[in-house]
Each structure stands twice: as C-alpha cells, then as structure tokens.
Amino acid sequence: xxxxxxxxxxxxxxxxxxxxxxxxxxxxxxxxxxxxxxxxxxxxxxxxxxxxxxxxxxxxxxxxxxxxxxxxxxxxxxxxxxxxxxxxxxxxxxxxxxxxxxxxxxxxxxxxxxxxxxxxxxxxxxxxxxxxxxxxxxxxxxxxxxxxxxxxxxxxxxxxxxxxx
Numbered sequence: 001x002x003x004x005x006x007x008x009x010x011x012x013x014x015x016x017x018x019x020x021x022x023x024x025x026x027x028x029x030x031x032x033x034x035x036x037x038x039x040x041x042x043x044x045x046x047x048x049x050x051x052x053x054x055x056x057x058x059x060x061x062x063x064x065x066x067x068x069x070x071x072x073x074x075x076x077x078x079x080x081x082x083x084x085x086x087x088x089x090x091x092x093x094x095x096x097x098x099x100x101x102x103x104x105x106x107x108x109x110x111x112x113x114x115x116x117x118x119x120x121x122x123x124x125x126x127x128x129x130x131x132x133x134x135x136x137x138x139x140x141x142x143x144x145x146x147x148x149x150x151x152x153x154x155x156x157x158x159x160x161x162x163x164x165x
Contacts, residue, residue, distance in 0.1 A: 002078055002079065003069065004025040004026075004027050004079060005021065005025055005080050005081070006089060006092075006101070006102045006103070007081070007103045007104075007105050008083050008086055008088075008103070008105060008106075008107065009082055009083075009106045010084050010107050010108055011106055012032050012034065012059075013030055013050045013059075013082060015050070017030070017082055018050050018051060018052050018055075019052065021080060021146050022052055023052070023146075024147065025078060025080050027055060027077075027078045027080035028054075028055060028078050028079075029056045029058065029078070030051060030057040030058070030079075030080045030082060031058045031060070031079055031081045032059040032060070033060065033061070033062045033083055033091070034061070034083070035061045035062055037059050038060050038064070043059070044059045062091040062092060066095040066097050069081070069092075070096070070097065085107065086129035086133060087126070090132055090133060093133070093136065093138075101140070102141070102153075103141050104130075104141065105120075107119070107126065108121060113126070114127075116160065116165070117142050117151065117153075117156060118144075119144045122162070124162060127157075127162045130157055134158070140153035140154050140157075
C-alpha cells in the first residue's frame with residue numbers, strides 16, 4: 001500500500017477531491033478516517049456516490065482506518081487519505097501510521113475560528129493539532145487545487161501566533 005497523499009479537507013469526498021486530486025494522484029482508493037462520517041449512513045452514502053467510477057472508497061472510524069491502512073487489504077493500491085481536520089490526522093499518527101507529507105486544503109471559517117490562509121481557518125484546538133503535526137517534522141503544504149499555488153504551511157504556522165491572528 002502506498003499512501004499517495006494525506007489531505008485535510010473538511011468537505012471530505014466532494015467534487016474537487018473526487019475529480020481533481022484523485023485523478024492527479026491516480027489513486028485507486030480514497031480512505032476517509034472520520035468517526036462522525038463512519039457513523040452516519042447518509043454521509044457515507046453521499047461520499048460513496050461522489051467517489052469516481054473505478055475508485056473505491058472507505059469511510060471508516062479512525063481506529064479502523066489505521067487497521068485498513070496498515071493491513072494487507074490495500075497493499076496493491078494507491079491510497080488517497082482525506083481527513084476532516086488535523087485532529088483526525090494526529091489520531092492516525094498516534095495510532096502508528098507513518099505520514100510524511102500533508103496537504104492542508106480546505107478548513108472553512110466558522111465561529112471560534114481564525115483565518116490562517118485564504119482557504120484555512122482554525123480553532124485553537126485545530127491550531128494545537130497542526131502545531132503537534134509540525135513538531136513531528138511532517139511536511140505540510142497549503143494547497144487548494146491540484147496543480148495550483150502551494151505554500152509551505154509549516155513556515156506559515158511558525159511565523160504566526162494564534163492569539164495574534
């Protein structure tokens with residue numbers, strides 16, 4: 001199993017992920033490690049419907065995602081992991097999944113969040129998880145579209161103070 005990409009995108013499987021990123025990566029499987037989505041049959045059905053023809057998807061809880069990603073079932077696949085938030089990624093890391101690079105995509109603005117980049121807004125909790133990922137030396141890139149502009153997200157985090165945003 002080769003993880004082609006780990007992306008944080010709070011929309012999970014949707015048009016841009018399904019058509020743009022999956023095609024660019026030539027991914028054969030999309031894994032969504034998300035306890036909430038895994039427990040919601042409507043979300044699961046919508047994401048399965050948005051998965052491109054010829055690509056499989058697994059919407060599973062974080063613990064099950066680790067078992068799936070580390071187990072033999074996907075050993076011949078190119079896997080694209082799409083996480084709703086940085087907490088999910090930290091959950092994967094703490095459970096022993098080795099992640100080398102993360103694309104931080106869309107984290108929408110809502111109450112209690114502060115704008116970090118045009119496409120990324122974070123709560124204090126999100127910020128803390130992003131800083132935890134950074135402290136592990138994992139490369140993070142802020143990128144909205146495949147082939148689009150990208151920014152070193154580790155540098156962005158380290159140049160800013162959440163309280164000053």
